[in-house]
Amino acid sequence: MITSKNLVHHEFIGLMVQATNEKDSSLKLVGTIIDETKNTIKIEDKNKIEKIIPKKGSIFVFELPNGEKIEINGEILSIRPEDRIKKRFKKI
Numbered sequence: 001m002i003t004s005k006n007l008v009h010h011e012f013i014g015l016m017v018q019a020t021n022e023k024d025s026s027l028k029l030v031g032t033i034i035d036e037t038k039n040t041i042k043i044e045d046k047n048k049i050e051k052i053i054p055k056k057g058s059i060f061v062f063e064l065p066n067g068e069k070i071e072i073n074g075e076i077l078s079i080r081p082e083d084r085i086k087k088r089f090k091k092i
Helices: 081-086
Strands: 016-021 029-036 040-044 050-054 058-063 069-073
Touching: 016 040, 016 050, 029 050
Parallel strands: none
Antiparallel strands: 016 029, 016 058, 029 040, 040 050, 058 069
16 A cells, blocks of 8 residues: 555556646646656646656655645656665655
8 A cells, every 4th residue: 555654665657646847847747647767757647648757856746545645856766666666765
């Protein structure tokens, strides 16, 4: 089960997300994650338009299946998805 404490250790594909980019206001998007690489997240909006958002410089607000919303700075997600799932992060 995905929770706010273990979100970074889970697969993001299929989750709803709101993305914003500090440097490029045109990279603001709400939709479903359909792919992820080391440096980007691909999101499909409600109109089936796909957009690739860079992780660095972006803020992502993930909506978990239980409705909870979690904000994560894309800088800490800039790692290959398969490595991110295995990595242990320091608790704040």
